[in-house]
Amino acid sequence: MPETVTPEAVETTVRDALVQFGPEPDDIKRDATFEELDVDSLDLAELSQIIEDEYGVKLKGEDVGKIKTVGDAVDLVVQRAG
Amino acid sequence: MTQVVVTGIGAVTPLGVGARTLHERWLAGQSGIEDGEGKASEFEPKDHLSVKEVRRADRFTQFALVAGDEALAEAGWSDELPYDPTRVACIIGTGIGGIGTLEHNHDVLRDSGPGKVSPLAVPLMMSNAAPGALSMRYGLRGHSYGIVSACAAGAHAIGTSASLIQAGAADAVVTGGSEAALTPLSKAAFAALDALSDSGISRPFDARRDGFVMGEGAAVLVLEDAEKAKARGATILATVKGYGASSDASHITAPQPEGIGAADAIRQALETAGLKPEDVDYVNAHGTSTPLNDRAETKAIKAALGDRANEIPVSSTKSAIGHLLGAAGAVEAVATILALRDKMAPPTLGWEEQEEGMDLDYVPNEAQPLKVNGKPAVALSNAFGFGGHNAVLCLEAHE
Numbered sequence: 180m181p182e183t184v185t186p187e188a189v190e191t192t193v194r195d196a197l198v199q200f201g202p203e204p205d206d207i208k209r210d211a212t213f214e215e216l217d218v219d220s221l222d223l224a225e226l227s228q229i230i231e232d233e234y235g236v237k238l239k240g241e242d243v244g245k246i247k248t249v250g251d252a253v254d255l256v257v258q259r260a261g
Numbered sequence: 262m263t264q265v266v267v268t269g270i271g272a273v274t275p276l277g278v279g280a281r282t283l284h285e286r287w288l289a290g291q292s293g294i295e296d297g298e299g300k301a302s303e304f305e306p307k308d309h310l311s312v313k314e315v316r317r318a319d320r321f322t323q324f325a326l327v328a329g330d331e332a333l334a335e336a337g338w339s340d341e342l343p344y345d346p347t348r349v350a351c352i353i354g355t356g357i358g359g360i361g362t363l364e365h366n367h368d369v370l371r372d373s374g375p376g377k378v379s380p381l382a383v384p385l386m387m388s389n390a391a392p393g394a395l396s397m398r399y400g401l402r403g404h405s406y407g408i409v410s411a412c413a414a415g416a417h418a419i420g421t422s423a424s425l426i427q428a429g430a431a432d433a434v435v436t437g438g439s440e441a442a443l444t445p446l447s448k449a450a451f452a453a454l455d456a457l458s459d460s461g462i463s464r465p466f467d468a469r470r471d472g473f474v475m476g477e478g479a480a481v482l483v484l485e486d487a488e489k490a491k492a493r494g495a496t497i498l499a500t501v502k503g504y505g506a507s508s509d510a511s512h513i514t515a516p517q518p519e520g521i522g523a524a525d526a527i528r529q530a531l532e533t534a535g536l537k538p539e540d541v542d543y544v545n546a547h548g549t550s551t552p553l554n555d556r557a558e559t560k561a562i563k564a565a566l567g568d569r570a571n572e573i574p575v576s577s578t579k580s581a582i583g584h585l586l587g588a589a590g591a592v593e594a595v596a597t598i599l600a601l602r603d604k605m606a607p608p609t610l611g612w613e614e615q616e617e618g619m620d621l622d623y624v625p626n627e628a629q630p631l632k633v634n635g636k637p638a639v640a641l642s643n644a645f646g647f648g649g650h651n652a653v654l655c656l657e658a659h660e
Binding site for chain 1: 312316381550
């Protein structure tokens with residue numbers, strides 16, 4: 180895989196993606212919920228594509244349904260890639 | 262019959278952002294056409310929309326949102342709807358929809374494979390994306406859909422919306438048309454049909470015309486049941502007096518050469534308005550600058566209006582902004598409403614040479630005052646589309 184799968188690297192990837200979707204960079208924290216950030220299912224579908232590109236980890240519909248916060252997304256990717 | 266009034270208008274066009282900008286610049290003889298196309302070059306999405314809104318909308322939907330903001334603000338609707346939201350409809354026409362999104366994602370599919378196609382591709386390119394986005398932005402929960410009839414779509418949307426109010430299916434409708442088709446595939450495809458101007462000059466009704474110049478943009482209008490609009494103290498801009506629609510049933514792209522279907526639509530617009538040819542003070546023509554349309558349309562106007570055709574100004578907005586396809590009918594309705602308000606016929610820019618048989622007053626190059634005898638000015642706004650679709654609106658100034 181092109182990226183080393185560390186929590187820091189994944190967090191950077193997730194953060195960079197979310198910034199493109201519209202939330203203010205300062206609001207993107209580990210414990211911020213996607214609901215608070217106005218990140219919806221279409222944004223998460225795009226995020227899944229980016230994650231797969233970078234880490235080869237496929238997030239399926241049921242995975243995406245479980246993650247509620249930025250931290251949840253980072254942890255799930257790290258766990259799957261590990 | 263229930264009267265339908267216009268209480269707000271908005272536009273994004275090659276002449277700038279804003280309905281008044283379009284009107285004032287066209288009236289002054291300015292053109293928004295540059296290098297053979299009518300790009301809405303003053304439109305900067307991020308000036309009007311959030312990062313998320315821009316990402317979630319194809320350019321044609323962005324145009325509709327911004328034109329909608331202007332129209333709803335004028336109607337006094339920005340903060341709160343004056344009606345039960347389920348009684349407010351949203352109907353927006355387009356010719357092609359999100360073709361820029363479609364082309365981009367096709368490039369991605371070809372170059373990077375199906376796994377890279379955007380999850381946003383479908384919601385951005387679908388032809389009903391504009392009414393969907395406007396409905397969500399303002400909580401409009403009544404009838405909502407797109408109208409697809411090529412270059413007649415904007416006029417069909419307005420006519421259909423007026424009919425909905427008259428049928429009692431809505432108290433008000435946010436309606437109009439939108440198009441953003443200045444894309445490589447779209448331009449190549451219209452060029453292949455020999456519909457586009459080789460010279461890059463839009464000069465409707467001139468003997469030298471050689472095809473249309475493509476433009477982009479949108480217009481949105483707020484229509485309301487006249488009684489309800491008056492009851493809430495709304496400022497009324499115009500009345501949608503009549504609406505005619507017909508089909509040539511003749512050829513997929515060429516107009517019926519004698520303009521029979523177009524003339525039917527003009528007659529119907531007058532009949533439904535309860536008006537006669539002598540009541541008409543101005544015609545905002547479809548006037549595409551294609552050899553076939555402008556000839557057939559001239560015949561249609563003469564057939565439907567008789568002697569009156571030779572007494573009134575007939576001009577084409579497309580001389581100033583090009584052909585906005587599915588947005589054209591809506592943008593031209595907006596331009597017509599402001600022309601009626603000011604009792605001025607805006608000019609057909611570039612008209613110099615008369616073609617035999619095309620002898621109407623095309624208002625060459627300079628605006629002229631409408632001759633109105635102490636009554637509200639009345640105009641027809643024509644829109645005709647590939648597929649043989651004809652839609653004509655009869656609009657009356659509000660005084």
